[in-house]
Amino acid sequence: MSLAALLAGLDSGAMSARGATEDALSRASRAAGLNALITLTADAARAAAERADAARAMGAPGELLGVPYAHKDLFCTLDVTTTAGSRMLAKFVPPYSATIHEKLDASGAVLIGKANMDEFAMGSSNEHSYFGAARNPWDPDRVPGGSSGGSAALVAARIVPFATASDTGGSIRQPAALCGVTGIKPTYGRVSRYGMIAYASSLDQAGVIATSAHDAALALSVIAGFDPRDPTSVDAPPIDVSDALSMSLAGLRIGRPRQWCGEGIDSGVANAVDAALAIYAEHGARIVDIDLPSSEHAIAAYYVIAPAEASSNLARFDGVRYGHRCAHPKDLADLYTRSREEGFGHEVQKRILTGTYVLSAGYYEAYYHRALKVRRLIANDFARAFNEVDLIAGPTSPCVAFKLGEKLADPVAMYLADVNTVSVNLAGLPALSIPCGFSDGLPVGLQLCAPWWQESRLIGAAHAYQRVTDWHRALPPGIA
Amino acid sequence: MLATIGLEVHVQLNTAAKIFSGAATAYGAEPNAQACAIDLGMPGTLPVMNAAAVRLAVRLGLALGSTIAPRSIFARKNYFYPDLPKGYQISQFEAPILIGGGIDIRVGQTNKRIELTRAHLEEDAGKSVHDAFHRESGIDLNRAGTPLLEVVSEPVIESAAEAVAYLKALHTLVRWLGVSDGNMQEGSFRCDANVSVRKPGEALGTRAEIKNVNSFRFVEKAIDYEIERQIRIIESGGKVVQETRLYDAQRDETRSMRGKESAHDYRYFPDPDLPPLILDSALIETERSRLPELPNARRERYQEDLGLSEYDSAQLTQDRALSDAFESVIAASAAPAKLCANWVLSDWQGALNAANLTIDQSPLSAERLGGLVTRVHDGSLSSKMAKQVFEAMFASDDSADAAIARLGLKQVNDIDALAAHVEAVLTENTTQVAQFQAGNQKLLAFFVGQVMKRTQGQANPAQVTALLRDRLG
Numbered sequence: 001m002s003l004a005a006l007l008a009g010l011d012s013g014a015m016s017a018r019g020a021t022e023d024a025l026s027r028a029s030r031a032a033g034l035n036a037l038i039t040l041t042a043d044a045a046r047a048a049a050e051r052a053d054a055a056r057a058m059g060a061p062g063e064l065l066g067v068p069y070a071h072k073d074l075f076c077t078l079d080v081t082t083t084a085g086s087r088m089l090a091k092f093v094p095p096y097s098a099t100i101h102e103k104l105d106a107s108g109a110v111l112i113g114k115a116n117m118d119e120f121a122m123g124s125s126n127e128h129s130y131f132g133a134a135r136n137p138w139d140p141d142r143v144p145g146g147s148s149g150g151s152a153a154l155v156a157a158r159i160v161p162f163a164t165a166s167d168t169g170g171s172i173r174q175p176a177a178l179c180g181v182t183g184i185k186p187t188y189g190r191v192s193r194y195g196m197i198a199y200a201s202s203l204d205q206a207g208v209i210a211t212s213a214h215d216a217a218l219a220l221s222v223i224a225g226f227d228p229r230d231p232t233s234v235d236a237p238p239i240d241v242s243d244a245l246s247m248s249l250a251g252l253r254i255g256r257p258r259q260w261c262g263e264g265i266d267s268g269v270a271n272a273v274d275a276a277l278a279i280y281a282e283h284g285a286r287i288v289d290i291d292l293p294s295s296e297h298a299i300a301a302y303y304v305i306a307p308a309e310a311s312s313n314l315a316r317f318d319g320v321r322y323g324h325r326c327a328h329p330k331d332l333a334d335l336y337t338r339s340r341e342e343g344f345g346h347e348v349q350k351r352i353l354t355g356t357y358v359l360s361a362g363y364y365e366a367y368y369h370r371a372l373k374v375r376r377l378i379a380n381d382f383a384r385a386f387n388e389v390d391l392i393a394g395p396t397s398p399c400v401a402f403k404l405g406e407k408l409a410d411p412v413a414m415y416l417a418d419v420n421t422v423s424v425n426l427a428g429l430p431a432l433s434i435p436c437g438f439s440d441g442l443p444v445g446l447q448l449c450a451p452w453w454q455e456s457r458l459i460g461a462a463h464a465y466q467r468v469t470d471w472h473r474a475l476p477p478g479i480a
Numbered sequence: 481m482l483a484t485i486g487l488e489v490h491v492q493l494n495t496a497a498k499i500f501s502g503a504a505t506a507y508g509a510e511p512n513a514q515a516c517a518i519d520l521g522m523p524g525t526l527p528v529m530n531a532a533a534v535r536l537a538v539r540l541g542l543a544l545g546s547t548i549a550p551r552s553i554f555a556r557k558n559y560f561y562p563d564l565p566k567g568y569q570i571s572q573f574e575a576p577i578l579i580g581g582g583i584d585i586r587v588g589q590t591n592k593r594i595e596l597t598r599a600h601l602e603e604d605a606g607k608s609v610h611d612a613f614h615r616e617s618g619i620d621l622n623r624a625g626t627p628l629l630e631v632v633s634e635p636v637i638e639s640a641a642e643a644v645a646y647l648k649a650l651h652t653l654v655r656w657l658g659v660s661d662g663n664m665q666e667g668s669f670r671c672d673a674n675v676s677v678r679k680p681g682e683a684l685g686t687r688a689e690i691k692n693v694n695s696f697r698f699v700e701k702a703i704d705y706e707i708e709r710q711i712r713i714i715e716s717g718g719k720v721v722q723e724t725r726l727y728d729a730q731r732d733e734t735r736s737m738r739g740k741e742s743a744h745d746y747r748y749f750p751d752p753d754l755p756p757l758i759l760d761s762a763l764i765e766t767e768r769s770r771l772p773e774l775p776n777a778r779r780e781r782y783q784e785d786l787g788l789s790e791y792d793s794a795q796l797t798q799d800r801a802l803s804d805a806f807e808s809v810i811a812a813s814a815a816p817a818k819l820c821a822n823w824v825l826s827d828w829q830g831a832l833n834a835a836n837l838t839i840d841q842s843p844l845s846a847e848r849l850g851g852l853v854t855r856v857h858d859g860s861l862s863s864k865m866a867k868q869v870f871e872a873m874f875a876s877d878d879s880a881d882a883a884i885a886r887l888g889l890k891q892v893n894d895i896d897a898l899a900a901h902v903e904a905v906l907t908e909n910t911t912q913v914a915q916f917q918a919g920n921q922k923l924l925a926f927f928v929g930q931v932m933k934r935t936q937g938q939a940n941p942a943q944v945t946a947l948l949r950d951r952l953g
Contacts, residue, residue, distance in 0.1 A: 075524075076524045084523070089523070092523070094522065095517065096517050096522070096525075098524060194524065194525070194526050195525070198524065198753075201752035228528065229526060229528060231527070231528055231754055231755055232526075232752075232753065232755060308749060309752055311747075312558050312568050312747070314567075315558060315566065315567020316523070316566045316567050318562075318567060321565060322520075336560055359749055360745055361747075
């Protein structure tokens with residue numbers, strides 16, 4: 001059931017929070033094989049649902065009062081284990097909550113658990129989780145994408161109507177695409193990062209995954225907004241959801257970057273995306289071919305900047321104050337080395353090493369500084385393009401969900417899964433992914449990208465498409 | 481051999497809260513009682529700039545004549561240490577908040593301007609405690625996140641005496657402006673010294689950095705020791721190595737701490753959590769308008785306009801509270817500034833020191849002291865009486881006149897009354913008068929003493945002497 005329909009049911013009294021929560025919990029237990037949740041908070045959820053029903057009976061407000069949801073497990077939740085998918089934090093219980101958790105709590109939403117993810121949000125398949133890979137509801141032998149694989153799988157399997165997620169290089173959009181659901185990454189600064197465990201601070205942005213653009217917009221407007229605890233959050237005009245939902249496609253100029261549709265894109269994916277753009281054209285949009293010449297360097301720049309920031313962000317996990325500490329350290333160096341060796345998985349260690357290297361004396365100019373220049377060129381490309389078009393569109397992922405293990409041995413192939421998404425993060429732009437068809441029976445995602453702070457245009461264009469198509473309503477096998 | 485010294489001073493900024501969190505900065509709390517989730521570097525927490533720290537840095541920059549950067553950037557200095565919670569220190573690297581500026585010092589009879597390179601904002605680390613537990617070290621993170629301004633001088637200081645003069649001038653200034661409490665025991669004003677030596681005409685020699693010297697006396701001794709050590713090395717044909725050294729006050733020597741090869745690569749890069757610090761001119765102008773008269777300007781004014789000695793002027797401008805109190809004494813008194821300065825510097829300061837009080841804690845106000853100095857100046861009190869009155873005032877709330885009345889101490893200046901006393905003394909001591917007139921001039925003091933006795937010490941001795949000379953021809 002959609003979030004909008006659930007809210008209508010709760011409002012009319014046809015449904016209860018308790019009922020919706022029990023439904024979510026039983027769906028979660030039936031789909032346990034997906035390994036989409038790291039922590040299930042069933043008891044707390046039931047108690048919260050009862051409070052929500054009581055509050056609703058009293059006429060108390062709350063935008064999401066009684067709606068079950070899950071958090072990606074990198075949002076700190078007071079008194080609830082928050083692992084970031086890592087052994088390092090397997091037993092970490094934060095004494096504080098992320099701002100977005102406080103906002104969702106205040107809206108009356110009911111947390112049922114913490115979703116699986118690639119360790120510290122580093123990965124595109126969810127296979128880099130200390131808690132084992134989450135699986136794709138469309139085919140359990142395939143990955144759900146990453147790093148927000150658990151969140152996407154939970155929504156695709158209709159366990160919860162929405163889940164929070166985060167996106168540093170595509171971690172909301174790519175799993176949304178691979179699982180056939182809608183995921184939105186807002187403008188950098190739209191949603192507070194306070195309490196979201198950092199991977200790469202200048203790129204990380206929280207967002208949501210839901211079954212439709214309409215639902216995503218409802219949840220996003222609850223978590224968005226300036227936060228004095230996050231100096232990179234911005235006091236931007238709020239997203240006008242009702243305005244967005246009535247947007248017309250007539251006259252909308254959509255740019256199709258040649259660089260997003262070239263070689264490396266599976267033909268099945270390309271076909272589905274072309275067909276989706278044809279529907280946009282049918283409804284009055286104008287499709288324009290454009291160029292984003294610097295985006296071919298996006299992956300290279302991303303894999304310098306993100307690891308550089310990560311190497312510093314993850315230095316705090318040293319076994320001294322919290323998190324994993326090795327047994328019987330001989331001395332300080334041993335405490336650091338073994339705690340971090342044991343606590344971090346292979347991919348995380350690799351990125352810390354890469355990041356340390358590119359920031360080192362003698363390499364800083366050649367790598368980090370140069371990557372920042374590329375980043376500026378990429379942002380300039382987008383700014384130029386948005387002088388001519390209202391939105392930019394293309395395939396979210398070059399391929400559909402791949403088999404578990406298929407790309408683990410080939411890190412470059414894995415990194416290329418984000419070829420069309422990372423440039424958006426480097427420019428700080430808002431983007432979303434919506435289901436737009438199938439290839440080999442697996443969902444294909446269409447990525448739409450808008451200028452800074454134009455989330456309502458994104459949501460409007462996605463909603464208009466979902467009003468005339470059914471791809472977002474398709475259910476994975478065995479899910480009702 | 482010539483010595484070249486550059487100093488880096490960590491000035492702890494006098495803010496109630498930490499530089500990037502709301503936790504308190506007060507000294508002496510229970511370990512880790514003043515460390516919040518941000519100070520502990522908990523996952524997901526973010527730094528938020530404390531505007532009060534920025535204002536203090538701007539204030540000092542204006543007083544030093546530095547360029548206030550309209551845009552400065554926070555960077556991460558990455559290294560692992562148990563009392564560094566995030567694994568990096570937030571500091572400023574390529575774009576500091578203050579650029580240039582300088583401070584005028586005087587060593588002996590020579591004036592010199594010590595130019596500054598820069599000053600940057602940063603957070604302090606915590607403290608490792610190695611002696612509290614058996615075989616384990618403790619970590620106290622109360623100090624983590626305390627705001628610091630690191631003031632870096634150009635390498636233009638040429639002796640330990642100049643270094644100390646510079647440090648004292650800077651120390652006076654930061655306290656004068658309320659930028660820091662300057663408490664050196666509590667670590668609010670810490671100094672690293674870069675020392676090198678060379679033969680005249682040669683390029684700068686290899687430097688050694690002496691870390692964390694926490695008193696003026698130790699700075700002087702550490703630099704002197706280091707200069708001599710380096711000269712000895714060079715004169716015996718050796719080479720000074722670039723390294724970090726620690727000053728051991730007990731043995732009065734510096735010791736190698738780590739060499740250049742083990743120097744950290746701090747991997748500085750701009751902190752992505754903190755946007756560039758943009759200072760609008762309104763903030764700078766507000767701080768400028770609040771800037772008080774600075775100590776050097778005030779010292780010159782005391783010498784040139786008030787006619788005070790160089791020594792007194794310097795003494796009176798070492799401390800803002802003392803100097804402001806002196807200003808209040810002058811304002812409340814009809815006496816010349818020189819007399820006021822004497823009373824402030826000797827009697828008042830002496831009494832405060834003896835009672836172990838600061839000027840702000842003084843039981844005697846500057847205004848009441850001004851009243852006393854007025855009475856000294858107009859001749860109502862002899863200096864001996866004035867000291868008695870001062871003591872009475874220090875121990876009570878009396879004004880000068882009330883204390884004089886209470887003690888019954890008023891100098892007799894009435895010529896007719898004094899003349900009558902003189903007449904009486906001469907009549908009673910005819911023998912001595914005869915001896916005096918026969919040439920025994922020493923007896924003048926005897927007559928003065930007799931008059932003073934008759935007036936219970938309240939006669940003005942100068943007037944008595946004049947009357948006696950007049951009367952005895």
